Amino acid sequence: MPATTTSIGLRALQDRQVAFIDLSCRRCDTCRDGGPLWCPVRDGDRELGLVAPAALAEQLRDALLCAAGIDEALPRTFDPAPVLITGATARAVALFTHAGVEPIIADIPESEVRARLAERHESGRAGLVIATDDLRQAVKAVRRGSTVVGAPGAALPSVTEVVQREVAIVVPRSIDALVERVTGVRWDAAIAALHTEDAA
Numbered sequence: 001m002p003a004t005t006t007s008i009g010l011r012a013l014q015d016r017q018v019a020f021i022d023l024s025c026r027r028c029d030t031c032r033d034g035g036p037l038w039c040p041v042r043d044g045d046r047e048l049g050l051v052a053p054a055a056l057a058e059q060l061r062d063a064l065l066c067a068a069g070i071d072e073a074l075p076r077t078f079d080p081a082p083v084l085i086t087g088a089t090a091r092a093v094a095l096f097t098h099a100g101v102e103p104i105i106a107d108i109p110e111s112e113v114r115a116r117l118a119e120r121h122e123s124g125r126a127g128l129v130i131a132t133d134d135l136r137q138a139v140k141a142v143r144r145g146s147t148v149v150g151a152p153g154a155a156l157p158s159v160t161e162v163v164q165r166e167v168a169i170v171v172p173r174s175i176d177a178l179v180e181r182v183t184g185v186r187w188d189a190a191i192a193a194l195h196t197e198d199a200a
């Protein structure tokens, strides 16, 4: 990813809770060009209505970024199905995606992931892979000419790996539409899913 500093900020609340804040200025060229997530000014202060335990804030932020990346990638990917989500926050990312996507979540044995991919596409590979942790693995799992989405900070593949597989790596540009979609039930479900993973 080009940078790891986004315009998603956190504000400490009582009882070890944090509120997610949109810091984008909404005035600069980057914001007006549809990429407020990478606003370099970051003097905004807009409550997003998303509150979470502080201990889960980083994971939820990564999940939000990955889900926003899916929104960005879907219209640009010729044949995105099946969608594969990998990494520690995959369950949360899946909860944040559009209802119609029906992703395969790679928190099951690898042989099972392969079987499910093969069921849905003759190539046995995904058309769109989302990696919360490791984009190198994601590049290997995607079909030639397809799309990979990663959270800022995820391990990057080499240029050779990207070129050889003709893969496009997509970064999210905005979380505006996503926030509208996840506020409430899906947000609470994602917190519950991450709690469960921590306990497991």
Ligand SMILES: [Zn+2]
Binding pocket: 024, 025, 026, 027, 028, 029, 030, 031, 032, 036, 039, 040, 041, 042
């Ligand atoms: Zn800006």
